[in-house]
Each structure stands twice: as C-alpha cells, then as structure tokens.
Amino acid sequence: MKKVCTNKLTDEKFKALDEFIDKLSYKDGALITVLHKAQEIFGYLPVEVQLHVAQKLDMPAAKVNGVVTFYSYFSETPKGEHVISVCLGTACFVRGAENIIKEFEKRLSIKPGQTTADGKFSIDALRCVGACGLAPVVMVDGKVYGRVKVEDVDAILKNYI
Amino acid sequence: MGNVNIVINDIKLNVPDTMTILEAAKEANIKIPTLCHLNLHDLKAVNKVASCRVCMVEVEGRRNLAPACATQIYEGMVIHTNTPRSVRGRRTSVELLLSDHPADCLVCEKNRQCDLQKIAADLGIRGELKYKGEMSTYEKDSSSHSIYRNLDKCILCRRCETMCNEVQTCGILSAMDRGFETVVSPAFGLPMVDTACTFCGQCVAVCPTAALTEINKVGEVWKAINDKEKYVVVQTAPAVRVALGEEFDMEPGTIVTGKMAAALRKLGFDKVFDTDFAADLTIMEEASEFAHRLQHNGTLPILTSCCPGWVKFFEHQFPDLLDIPSSCMSPHEMFGVIVKTYYAEKFNIKPEDIVVVSVMPCLAKKYEAARPELSHDELQNVDYVITTRELAAMIKEAGIDFEKLQDDDFDHPLGESTGASVIFGTTGGVIEAALRTAYEWLTGTTLENVDFVQLRGFEGIREATVKVNDMDVKIAVAHGLGNARKLLEAIRDGKAQYHAIEIMACPGGCIGGGGQPYHHGNVEILKKRVAAIYSEDKGKKIRKSHENPEIIKLYEEFLGKPYGEKAHHLLHTHYIARKKI
Numbered sequence: 016m017k018k019v020c021t022n023k024l025t026d027e028k029f030k031a032l033d034e035f036i037d038k039l040s041y042k043d044g045a046l047i048t049v050l051h052k053a054q055e056i057f058g059y060l061p062v063e064v065q066l067h068v069a070q071k072l073d074m075p076a077a078k079v080n081g082v083v084t085f086y087s088y089f090s091e092t093p094k095g096e097h098v099i100s101v102c103l104g105t106a107c108f109v110r111g112a113e114n115i116i117k118e119f120e121k122r123l124s125i126k127p128g129q130t131t132a133d134g135k136f137s138i139d140a141l142r143c144v145g146a147c148g149l150a151p152v153v154m155v156d157g158k159v160y161g162r163v164k165v166e167d168v169d170a171i172l173k174n175y176i
Numbered sequence: 177m178g179n180v181n182i183v184i185n186d187i188k189l190n191v192p193d194t195m196t197i198l199e200a201a202k203e204a205n206i207k208i209p210t211l212c213h214l215n216l217h218d219l220k221a222v223n224k225v226a227s228c229r230v231c232m233v234e235v236e237g238r239r240n241l242a243p244a245c246a247t248q249i250y251e252g253m254v255i256h257t258n259t260p261r262s263v264r265g266r267r268t269s270v271e272l273l274l275s276d277h278p279a280d281c282l283v284c285e286k287n288r289q290c291d292l293q294k295i296a297a298d299l300g301i302r303g304e305l306k307y308k309g310e311m312s313t314y315e316k317d318s319s320s321h322s323i324y325r326n327l328d329k330c331i332l333c334r335r336c337e338t339m340c341n342e343v344q345t346c347g348i349l350s351a352m353d354r355g356f357e358t359v360v361s362p363a364f365g366l367p368m369v370d371t372a373c374t375f376c377g378q379c380v381a382v383c384p385t386a387a388l389t390e391i392n393k394v395g396e397v398w399k400a401i402n403d404k405e406k407y408v409v410v411q412t413a414p415a416v417r418v419a420l421g422e423e424f425d426m427e428p429g430t431i432v433t434g435k436m437a438a439a440l441r442k443l444g445f446d447k448v449f450d451t452d453f454a455a456d457l458t459i460m461e462e463a464s465e466f467a468h469r470l471q472h473n474g475t476l477p478i479l480t481s482c483c484p485g486w487v488k489f490f491e492h493q494f495p496d497l498l499d500i501p502s503s504c505m506s507p508h509e510m511f512g513v514i515v516k517t518y519y520a521e522k523f524n525i526k527p528e529d530i531v532v533v534s535v536m537p538c539l540a541k542k543y544e545a546a547r548p549e550l551s552h553d554e555l556q557n558v559d560y561v562i563t564t565r566e567l568a569a570m571i572k573e574a575g576i577d578f579e580k581l582q583d584d585d586f587d588h589p590l591g592e593s594t595g596a597s598v599i600f601g602t603t604g605g606v607i608e609a610a611l612r613t614a615y616e617w618l619t620g621t622t623l624e625n626v627d628f629v630q631l632r633g634f635e636g637i638r639e640a641t642v643k644v645n646d647m648d649v650k651i652a653v654a655h656g657l658g659n660a661r662k663l664l665e666a667i668r669d670g671k672a673q674y675h676a677i678e679i680m681a682c683p684g685g686c687i688g689g690g691g692q693p694y695h696h697g698n699v700e701i702l703k704k705r706v707a708a709i710y711s712e713d714k715g716k717k718i719r720k721s722h723e724n725p726e727i728i729k730l731y732e733e734f735l736g737k738p739y740g741e742k743a744h745h746l747l748h749t750h751y752i753a754r755k756k757i
Contacts, residue, residue, distance in 0.1 A: 062364055066757070069363075075347025076363035076757050084352045 028056050029067060036071050046072060046082055050089055059090045087128075095130045095137035097175045100154040104143030111165075112151040116140060118168040136175070180251040185258065196224070197233060197244035197255055208233060208257050209266065209295055212333030213245040214382055216699045221683065223338040223382075228331065229269035230295060233257045241265045267299045273331050275307035277385075284329075284386050289694050291384035292331060314359060319367030321546045322375035322391055322539040322690075327359055330387035336360060336379035343683065344657040346489070348373045360387075363757060372492040372756050374657065376485035376681040377539030377690015382697070390539050390691060393560045394570055400531045400560070401444045408531045409447040409519075410440050411511050411590075414455060415537040415601035415686035416564045418708035422693040422701070423568030424578040429704030431712055434583025439571045440535075441584060450586045451534065452593030454511035455600045455609070457730070458482060459721035461504045461747050462606075463613040464739035466676055470618070475499050477652075477667065477674040480606050482506040484544035485681030487751065489657050494664050495753030503748040505557075507600065508534040508541065509550050510747050511590070512557030517746060518734045519590060527555055534561045537601070537689035540681065549749060563691025592726040595626070595712070595719030602709045603655035603685035604631040604638065607678035611642060611651070612720045618644050626719050632710070634684065634703070637663060639674075650674045656683040 035052045039045050049072065053064050060083050069076040083089045101107075101116040116127065119138050123131050130137040146152050149161025153171065160171055180193045187204045201208050211230040214223035226246035233244045236254040241262055244255075256262060274296060278284075281293050317325035332351070337360055340349040348371050352361050362371045380388045400408050421430035440448045466478050479501040481487055490501060505513070512534075516527040534541060538561075544550065545558040562570075571578055585591070596612050599605030608628045615623050630640040631651065636659040642649045652674045654660045660679045666672035682688045687705035688695075695701045718724060735743045 065363070075341070075350065077347055077350035077352075077361075078341075080363040081350040081352050085354050 031056050032064075032067070033071065036068075042072055046074070046079065047086075050079075050083060054089060059093045061091065061093075090128070092128070092130055092137075093134070095135055097136050097156055098139060099136060099171075100139045100141045100144075101127075102141045102144045102146075102150070102152040102154075104141070104147070104150075106143070106147035107151040110150045114165050115151055115153060115163055115168065118165050119172075122168060122172060136172075180249060180253070182249050182251075182253040182255065184255045191249070193249060193251070195249050197235075197242065197247050197249055197253075198231060200249050201244065201255075201257060206257055208244045209298060210245055211270075211291055211295055211331070211384060212335065214335050214338065214697050216683065216697065216702075221339060221343045221382075223333070223335045225334045225338075228273065228333055230266055232262055232265040232269065234259050234262045263299070267301065270296050270299055270301060271306045274301065274305055275309055276311055277331065278311070278328050279305070285324075285389045285392075286329075286386035290386065291696065310356070312356065312359075317367050318391060319369035320373070320375060320391065321543045322377060323368055323373070323380060324389050324391050325368065325387065326389070327361070327387055329385045330360055331385055332358060332360065333384055334360070335382040335384065336388055339378040339382050342658070344374070344376060344378055344681070345661050346372065346374055346376075346657060349379060366757070370757070372488075372754065374485040374488040374492070374681060375540040375543040375690075376489075376657065378682060379690075380539060381682075381688070381690045381692070381694070390563055390566070391542060392566060393542070393562050394566050394573075397533055397560050397562055397566075397570070400533070403531075405529060406531045407446050407525050407529050408444075408533060409449055409515055410445040410533045410535060411449045411451045411454070411508060412436060412440070412535045413451045413508065413537055413541075413601065413686060414598050414605075414709065415689060415692065415705070416535050416567070418601065418687060418705045418712070419537065419564050419692045420568060421578075423565065424571075426579065427704075428701040429708040431708050432578075433712070434585070435578060435581040436567075437586055438581040438584035439576050439578060440567075442576050442581075443570055443574055445533070447587045447590075448584075449511070449515075449590040450593050451508050451511055451536075452597035452600070453586075453590050453724070453726060454507035454514070455482075455597030456594055456721035456724045456727045457510050457514070457747070458504055458507045458600075458606075459596060459609050459613050460727060460731070460738045461510075461743060462502050463610045463617065463721075465502050465504065466610065466614050467617055468739060470675065477677045478502050479676075480610075480678045482600065482606060483540070483680050483682075483686075484538070485540035486657065486660060486679045488540065488543070488754075489660065489681060490664070491751055491754045492756050493661065494668070497664065497668065498751045498753060500667075501751065503750065505550065505747055505749045506541075506544065507597075508536065508561075509544065509557045509749075512545075512550075512559075513552050513746050514730070515590065516552060516555055516557065518730065522733075527553065531559045532557065534558050535564065535567045536561050537564050537686045537692045538682075539563065539690040541691075552746065564689075565691060565693060568693070589726045589729065592724055593716075594721055594724050595714065595716035596721040597724075598713045598716065599709055601686045602632075602706045603680050604633065604653045604678065605685065605709065606680075607631055607651055607653055607676060609721060610676070610678075613722045615642070615644055616720065616722070623720070634706075649676070652677045654678070655680040655685050657681050 065079045069079045127138045127140040153160045153163045179190050182189050191200050208231050212228035224246045226243040231244040232241040234256040235242045314327040337349050417433040421432040437448050481502045512532045520527045542561040545561045550557050596609035608631050612626050638653045640651045654663045684702045688702050
C-alpha cells in the first residue's frame with residue numbers, strides 16, 4: 016500500500032517537471048534551469064530523474080550527468096531530514112571550522128555531501144555564509160550556531176535526535 | 177575577414193586573420209608541440225580545448241603565455257615560440273601531467289605510440305620527476321569486447337569526448353565531476369557494455385595515451401594456433417593490407433597484401449584466407465536484396481549493414497527504422513559461417529575444431545563477433561577478432577622481418593577476390609561494388625566503366641544519381657556517425673529520398689577504423705590508404721563480385737541461388753531495438 020502511494024507521488028513529481036519543461040520557450044541551453052527545477056521538486060537528482068531530463072531535452076545522459084556532478088549545488092543523493100551546513104569560508108576556516116566538520120563526520124560516520132543511513136542527517140560544506148563575526152559558523156536547517164567549538168557538536172546534534 | 181601581418185620568431189607573415197597562432201606557425205614551418213590538440217581538417221574533427229597547456233608561446237604585450245592552438249592572431253602580433261620562458265612553461269605543463277600519470281612506459285600498451293611519452297622525451301624531461309603528489313586511480317573497465325579503459329592514464333585532453341560527441345554524436349563519454357576528481361566517463365560511471373556505445377573505437381584512435389585501448393586478444397589467438405587439436409583459419413579485411421606496413425615504418429599507403437599473407441603463414445595459421453572473398457559474397461547477397469526490393473516494391477532506401485558500429489548505432493538511435501538496413505551479415509561473419517559449413521564439409525573437418533580469426537581494422541568487429549545471433553549450430557561464426565595493430569604485434573613478437581618477406585598468396589578456395597571487394601575498405605566502396613553488380617543484373621548489359629568516381633571522396637555526405645535502365649537510382653554515402661545521423665533524420669522526416677545508402681561509422685571508412693595503426697592526427701595518412709585501396713582495385717583482373725570464380729562455385733556447390741533459402745538461412749541476420757543511454 017505504502018509503495019503505491021510513493022509511486023503516485025513520484026508520478027506527480029515527474030508530471031510537474033514535464034509541465035515545467037514543456038512551458039520553456041527554448042530547450043537548447045535549458046539544462047541547468049531544468050536541473051534546478053528537478054532538484055526543487057525531487058529534493059535531489061537520482062539516476063531516473065537525470066535520464067528523464069536527458070530524454071526530455073534530447074541530449075545524452077552523459078552530458079546531463081556531467082553537469083550534475085560538476086556543480087556542487089546538485090546532489091545525486093537524497094538530503095537528510097536535517098541538513099548540517101558547516102561554513103568553510105576563510106574566516107571560519109582559520110578559526111577551526113575544519114575540526115568542527117571532522118567532528119560531525121566522526122559522530123555521524125558520513126562525509127560532506129552524504130546522508131546517514133537512517134536518513135536523519137546530511138552534512139554540507141559551505142563557503143562563507145556572511146556571518147564572519149560569528150566564525151566558525153554551523154547552520155542546521157537554517158538555524159545558525161556561532162562560535163562553535165568541537166565540544167559543542169554533541170549538544171547541537173542532541174537538539175535534532 | 178582579411179589578412180593580417182604578424183611576426184613569429186622574427187619571420188614576417190601575411191596570413192588570414194581567422195588563423196590560430198598554431199596554424200600561422202605551420203605556414204612558416206615553425207613547429208609548436210601540441211598534445212590535446214587534434215585537427216582532422218577534412219573529417220571536421222577538431223579538438224582545441226587547450227586543456228594540456230603544452231603549446232604555450234610568448235606574445236609580446238601579453239602578461240601570460242598563450243596557448244597557440246586556441247589563440248587567434250591579430251594585426252601586429254609578435255610571437256616567440258622558443259624563448260626560455262615558453263619552453264619552461266611547456267615543460268612545467270608536461271611535468272604536472274606526469275605527476276599524475278603512471279610511469280610504467282616500458283610495459284605500457286602504448287609504449288612508443290604514446291603522444292605524452294613523445295612530448296616528455298622531446299622536452300628533455302629525464303630522471304626524477306619534479307612534482308609528486310596524490311595520483312588519481314580508477315577501476316579499469318574491461319566490460320565490453322572492444323574497448324579497454326584505464327583512466328589512470330587519462331590526461332583529460334578531451335579528444336575522445338570530441339570524437340564521441342561532436343563527430344560521432346553518440347554522447348557516451350563526457351567529463352564528470354570537477355578538479356582533481358574529474359574523469360571522462362559514461363553517464364553514472366556505467367561500464368561501457370551497459371551504454372549505447374557503438375564500439376566504433378574512434379575514441380581509441382585519437383587517445384594520446386593508453387587511457388583507451390583495445391581489448392587485446394593476441395594471447396588467445398596464440399593459444400589457438402598452438403593447440404594441435406584446432407584448425408585455425410585467418411581472414412584479413414580489405415583495409416588491413418593498406419595500413420599494416422605503417423607498423424613496420426613503411427610509407428603510409430604501401431600495399432602489403434603479399435607480405436601479410438606470408439607473415440600469417442609464418443605465424444602458424446593453418447589456412448590464410450581473405451575477407452575480400454566474403455566481401456564479394458556480401459555483394460552477391462546485398463545486390464540481390466537491393467534488386468529484389470526495387471522490383472517488388474520493397475522498403476527503400478536499402479542501407480548497407482557491413483559496419484558493426486553503424487549497425488549498433490541505428491539499433492540504439494533509430495530503433496523505429498530497423499526494416500531499412502540490408503539483412504546481410506557483414507563479410508567476416510559470412511566468411512565465418514561459410515568456413516564452418518561449406519569448407520568444413522568439403523574438407524571433412526569438424527566445425528567445432530575450426531577456429532576463425534579475423535584481422536580487422538575495427539574494434540566494433542570484436543563486439544560483433546560476440547553477438548549471440550551471429551552463430552550457426554551453436555558455434556559463433558567468428559571466434560576471435562584482432563586489429564591491424566594486434567597483428568603487427570604478433571608479427572614483431574614472432575621475430576618476423578616483415579619488410580624482407582617474399583610476397584605470398586592466399587589459400588584457396590575462400591582466398592580469391594575482386595577489385596569490388598577491395599574497395600570495401602574505404603568510404604563509398606561498398607555501394608560502388610554493389611552497383612557494379614546490381615547494374616549488370618538489372619540491365620542485363622555489361623558495365624564497361626566500373627569506376628563510379630562520383631561516389632568517391634572524403635566529403636561527409638555524398639550523393640549521386642546513376643541511370644539504370646530508365647530509372648534514376650539515387651545513391652547516398654555517409655561516413656562518420658554524425659553524418660549518418662543527419663541522413664537518417666532526413667529520411668525519417670521524409671525530407672530525403674534515396675534508393676540505396678552506404679554508411680560507415682568511422683571517418684574515411686574502414687581505412688580510418690579504430691583498430692588501424694595510429695594516425696596521430698595526420699589526415700594525409702588516411703588519404704594515402706584510400707589511394708592505395710583504389711590502386712589495388714585497379715590492379716585486379718576481375719573487378720566485379722559476381723565474376724569471382726570461387727564465389728560462382730560456392731553458389732553452384734553449396735548455396736544455390738543468391739538471396740535464396742539457404743543463403744538466407746546462413747548469411748542474413750536481424751536487428752534488435754536497443755535503449756539509448
């Protein structure tokens with residue numbers, strides 16, 4: 016029963032993506048725009064979505080996959096329920112952001128860009144979020160934690176478990 | 177657009193402003209080393225991504241060095257190509273490439289054929305490498321029957337990508353990821369076997385290093401030759417004899433048919449036969465099929481089907497048009513089945529003891545030989561396919577002094593061939609050979625001038641109209657899969673009407689195949705091979721396939737009528753609609 020629901024949901028998502036593509040006045044050079052929309056709809060860009068885009072835009076799947084893997088904004092894995100973004104901009108970096116992100120990686124046993132097996136967390140590495148005064152900065156689902164120390168990591172994670 | 181005045185290394189030049197520094201330098205006989213650059217002018221294959229930074233030169237007034245291959249000239253430009261600064265820049269670029277490249281040249285597949293190795297030697301890079309760091313390593317891809325990918329050796333020149341996307345329009349290979357992680361790969365890192373790759377091997381033909389090579393079958397062929405229980409026969413494609421000599425430093429375009437036959441015999445093959453014989457057989461079947469379709473309102477145009485890269489291309493890209501290609505198997509497949517039936521019967525040899533080895537200019541033939549439907553009585557028609565390059569390697573390994581060999585002939589039967597079969601090796605040749613026969617059959621008259629010169633040439637798509645009886649028969653020829661796509665799309669849209677079309681996957685036809693000696697970007701080599709093909713045709717006593725006495729005998733003794741029931745059963749095949757990934 017659950018599976019049927021998911022399929023229906025996916026069908027609707029593909030329909031929404033198709034409507035977006037069909038409305039475009041141009042198809043040449045529309046790839047990145049379409050991928051943005053697709054990621055907005057699906058949350059990430061799994062193989063089936065990339066193949067679908069390739070077919071709709073009549074271009075090789077390798078080209079689509081090349082663009083998806085080139086830009087760090089596009090993700091081929093689903094994001095976790097909570098997205099932990101660690102700023103690695105210059106100010107945060109010199110104030111120890113590298114150790115912070117490593118601590119998150121250790122706690123969750125995943126690398127930046129990956130999602131935990133239970134789908135709860137994913138880690139993103141960001142460049143400057145514009146809050147250098149608070150460096151090093153961590154954002155979880157948009158909530159900002161400033162002047163984070165390695166020993167704060169546990170406490171931050173506890174808020175979301 | 178006009179001419180501009182420039183100065184290169186103190187030489188004054190007045191040249192068109194559309195030129196790059198590299199092109200202008202060539203006018204003045206100044207050599208600038210290149211690596212990623214590729215320009216096969218007539219074949220419209222140009223790679224100038226300027227990714228390798230090997231062609232760096234100094235331009236007065238410019239802060240940094242300029243890549244000569246991608247920098248356009250302008251009025252008053254003053255260029256220096258061999259100043260210490262430009263040479264140093266070049267050397268640094270190569271040293272950086274070497275810092276992420278396995279230094280196993282001695283045992284590398286491309287040893288002595290590698291463009292990176294050559295440029296490093298030319299630049300005097302010796303001893304300890306200057307830069308050391310992390311090396312990129314990837315899983316090797318030997319999933320297909322044709323192409324071996326070892327991306328540890330990739331220098332990201334993108335030549336393969338240009339061939340695959342711009343020239344062949346297959347879009348299998350593309351750059352993935354970024355920075356140090358960048359890799360040229362099929363979508364989603366799929367192994368080649370799971371893609372819509374046609375295995376034309378043009379990526380291999382232009383790869384400067386050993387990142388892309390053929391799946392090598394030399395070991396298996398030696399094993400078969402040395403197996404006393406096996407009866408090993410070899411056949412050679414038309415394009416091999418006009419290119420093999422290059423592997424032994426002979427002038428491109430040298431015809432080495434006789435030496436090749438002698439060498440094959442010395443290697444220990446039980447019988448040395450000729451695919452050209454089977455090319456004549458293909459014409460008998462294909463010309464009959466064409467005549468049949470013409471006279472019985474069959475599907476037109478008829479498309480040639482001897483090129484396995486092209487066959488796989490239309491199966492993936494035009495699965496709705498599977499009824500227009502000829503149902504004829506390719507010549508070496510026809511040969512294989514005839515050896516394991518007619519020949520086996522005639523000489524009382526068990527078909528299962530026969531090993532058929534094809535020497536081909538082609539990588540797709542390796543894949544083709546493994547297609548399950550190209551078999552008879554549960555035996556594959558062809559057991560092993562080796563390329564022109566692999567044959568050369570075997571001859572060298574056996575210590576045969578190729579140049580000094582006395583000319584020898586093929587064995588008979590299955591060794592006799594006509595001029596019509598020879599020209600299979602070049603673009604336009606198959607359709608010309610088919611016309612020589614179809615014309616005589618349809619008109620019932622003798623064709624005096626067999627040279628259909630209007631079908632020859634290097635133009636990507638060519639057309640000609642030939643008067644047969646009262647009918648204007650419209651012919652088209654395309655080489656390179658990008659050109660084939662254009663033609664097929666026009667047919668699908670009803671914009672083009674032809675009676676017969678020849679298509680070859682590789683630019684130039686088989687002489688430019690992915691298994692031929694490396695041309696290193698020199699298109700003149702391909703042209704010399706074409707000239708050799710036509711001169712071999714001219715030198716043949718018989719120049720029409722249906723006049724080949726051994727072919728006539730084959731039909732009399734075994735096959736019955738061309739395009740008849742037995743021929744249909746043994747020599748024709750079907751096509752499979754495939755996915756486009």
